[in-house]
């Protein structure tokens with residue numbers, strides 16, 4: 001399940017409501033364990049890579065999903081809306097649930113959650129085994145190896161159901177999720193199947209707290225959740241494709257592990273600087289990974305990504321070592337709210353670590369295009385001088401724009417030939433300079449950097465609502481691999 005990946009350091013609000021649309025068929029009894037589930041199923045290995053250059057829509061395309069040949073009239077571009085994140089959603093919900101009395105359904109649902117939490121892995125495995133056993137036709141919608149997917153789908157479903165009292169945040173979060181599911185070929189008719197298996201897995205493992213009342217509460221919650229997702233997907237279908245095909249037009253190896261990959265989408269791709277997309281390669285069908293756009297939107301419509309091949313990273317290794325001009329990848333919808341706030345004249349303090357510099361570069365270009373002079377201070381961190389693969393581009397931008405300052409920071413050794421280079425950790429470098437009170441902060445890089453970077457930024461006086469960064473939870477889950 002596709003959780004959004006950008007967060008501010010702040011959280012949202014909440015309200016109370018739930019819905020019951022009555023189409024979800026509750027299980028009358030707790031399901032008996034099918035015989036096939038008594039032995040845990042081994043995940044299948046990845047399938048043989050397929051070449052789908054200039055491909056037909058993939059086989060898991062839903063019958064009603066639109067296909068978009070190159071000459072298809074483009075849907076009206078929809079300005080991407082910042083969306084909530086799992087992080088902010090969870091934070092908001094936690095504070096809200098502390099402040100407001102929980103509804104009877106929420107109490108029952110939380111009881112189930114408390115009981116299954118220590119065995120979450122088992123519940124997840126059981127859920128998928130049940131789903132694929134009862135509905136083998138759905139298996140094709142999921143990746144061959146379920147490692148990442150296993151965590152994401154079940155966590156998101158359960159998180160959403162658990163917090164069903166908090167209508168505003170929930171609706172925004174689930175709407176994003178519903179839109180994101182279009183690229184998997186998810187249809188309204190799939191939701192009851194998933195719901196029944198979800199209840200099957202919960203009732204099987206929450207034996208102490210499960211009752212007819214509990215089941216009814218879960219049915220109401222799941223029905224509300226799925227209806228929001230279905231409605232959002234249906235609305236989105238009118239204005240945007242489920243995915244874009246994009247042809248690789250340039251592939252530049254900056255180091256043996258890092259490539260800048262440039263693609264041409266088959267139709268206009270509206271997004272904002274600082275956002276990310278999801279990418280599927282032809283070699284690993286249904287395995288989607290997040291990458292940020294490395295430029296602001298360009299007049300020629302091309303999109304660039306900075307990809308680092310990481311150990312066991314299927315998508316990243318394919319993009320770095322295998323992709324070549326002419327290959328066609330698929331892109332999901334843009335997401336994320338690490339975008340420039342153009343309503344203020346505050347300066348921008350941008351901290352980018354490793355390939356996390358990609359969206360920072362996009363933000364700089366965005367400020368440049370506005371033509372409004374705002375101080376932009378970039379701290380570009382890498383493990384060593386050798387790893388500063390994009391420093392020349394950043395310094396070229398600095399030469400052109402007098403309001404821009406770029407400071408390379410390396411964790412080990414020194415920065416050769418750059419008088420303003422800093423040795424040490426990025427958060428320490430930020431603390432050393434300033435003052436930063438008049439700045440908005442943008443933070444992008446590995447999860448450890450995000451965590452320590454937020455602490456440093458708060459410490460130098462930037463309030464949490466002016467700190468934007470990719471979601472740590474999502475970075476950890478997907479590893480941007």
Ligand SMILES: NC(=O)C1=CN([C@@H]2O[C@H](COP(=O)(O)OP(=O)(O)OC[C@H]3O[C@@H](n4cnc5c(N)ncnc54)[C@H](O)[C@@H]3O)[C@@H](O)[C@H]2O)C=CC1
Pocket residue numbers: 290291292293305306307308352353354355356357358359381382383387409410411425426427444445446447448449452453470475479480
């Ligand atoms: N490719 C993309 O479009 C994007 C990638 N990312 C993420 O950026 C990361 C890039 O990975 P690499 O290039 O291998 O980065 P890396 O591991 O080489 O680290 C880059 C910088 O972050 C610092 N750093 C790392 N951990 C830290 C910690 N715990 N505290 C303080 N500083 C820390 C390092 O010292 C270095 O300066 C990945 O996690 C990726 O998910 C984030 C946004 C966009």
